Amino acid sequence: MASSLNPADHGWRKHLPVINAFVRYGLLILVGFLMIYPLLWMIGGAFKNNAEIFSSVGFIPKNPTTDGFINGWKTSTEYTFATYLLNTMKIVVPKVIVTVISSVIVAYGFARFAIPGRKWLFALLMATVLLPKSVLLIPQYLMFREFGWLDTYLPLYAPQAFATEGFFVFMIIQFMRSLPLDMEEAAVMDGCNSFQVLTLIVCPVILPAIISVALFQFMWSMNDFIQPLIYLSSVEKYPVALALKMSIDVTEATSWNEILAMSTIALAPSLILFFLAQKYFVEGVTSGAVKG
């Protein structure tokens, strides 16, 4: 710390760096505690009985029980929670795959080719990031109703097959622009066509960006609520998000531990992925802002 380099320092100022570090750590620990406590309380609450949830602020259960998980898993419907988890995957997995493929192809076009009207098309791409989705909601609903797609998963991922999420395309464009061109040029010399260059040379190199896109889309799709709410009407097709909302409407007053247990299970995939791949989330969120 710069102030300690100054030989004129004396008296209490000598201890300033120590006090400084102390205050900083104190603050960070306090904020960190407030950030993490609701999650700890949720996980702890999932293992408590209901009486204990209502009577203690601590998160460690005194008499741990798995009743919350056992009863919550059964749900108040004729399906178990496994059905809803499986339904979520039936939406999220195709959505992530088509998002990655379409975003990479379109980003490659923007990053490497002289396309007529490129500047305008890029501006349109960025405009889709800022456009509020609610202005598209009703016409899209009517369109998918005409297609006969209501109560299917198609409205939830078919648009993503056309690179409709500009943020992801932008992320990959930024990443591609930061790469040196030598390898790609050498491959062209060797007779590769542009699609071979993309699949054989570019894709392996931009793998970190692809992983970032896949992870973000996974998280956002797990969290997506309004789209399934509008398009899905049969309970047997509900994803976890709708099943959880339904369970608080039905059983809120009585069984908090069941709901906290199912919330914990619902968040588990995202939690695990976050801890395994945190660096890709950081790179993803900063790519648009800082390399900008």
Next chain:
Amino acid sequence: MYSNKWIGSLYITPFVIGFLLFTAFPFVASFVLSLTDARLQDQLGAANFVGLSNYTEMAADSTFRQSLGVTFAYVFITVPLKLAFALFIAVVLNFKLKGIGLFRTAFYLPSILGGSVAIAVVWRFVFAGDGLLNQALAGIGIGGVNWLGEPTTAMFSIVLLRLWQFGSAMVVFLAGLKAIPEDLYEAADLDGASRLKQFFMITLPLLTPVLFFNFIMQIVQAFQEFNGPYIITAGGPLKSSYLLPLMIYEEAFKYFNLGYSSALSWVLFIIIAVFTAVAFWSQKHWVFYAQDRDDKGGH
């Protein structure tokens, strides 16, 4: 790299089709719908053209005025607080302290999870009458507050949920801070500039591009808040947290008024468009881009 225009166009064809079909067409259709009295249960052919009457109706609709008011209140409270807090914590984290990675993880995690229904449900329990917050307050001798039952405090729960998610803005600030050359601070130290002065003379000006990015992202996001009011407060009590996106949803899918709902969504679109346009227009007055980055094209 390639100069063949037609192959390049082939690669971006999916985007052009998707843009026309899933963005441009619905965007225009939504404006056309806003000029009709279309109902959800009817065929579209049954709708009548009603001119701007959906828009004039809004002026007299006390629910809309209430919703507009709380939406602005929500955005104007949440966005500045979130950005200020994210910047503050990023500056604290940017000093070379041990264990920064751990703190960054803890601060960033809520941003990733916070949009989920599961967290909104947990939040409902935190703010419930016998929930975590009131239990904690009782522990230090403060009587319980009916957080979700009082018009003055229900919105507070949603604001706090989104502030809890300050981490993604913080991560962006942190990356911006790391990009500021160290020698600027060393020079300022030699000149005897105080830490506070260095923050306002060096850190803040060089951080304005990142601040601009975060501001736009947070404004656009905050105006579209739906899960919070839908799941935590149901827009209540007394419509005190009835944000515009919730009203748009309910007009369309609860009351079946597609025309009126489309008009509302256009009002929301225009509000967001005005905010982003003003931000982009004003950036030449307050956003400093370093010289070597003026080749950044159409960002």
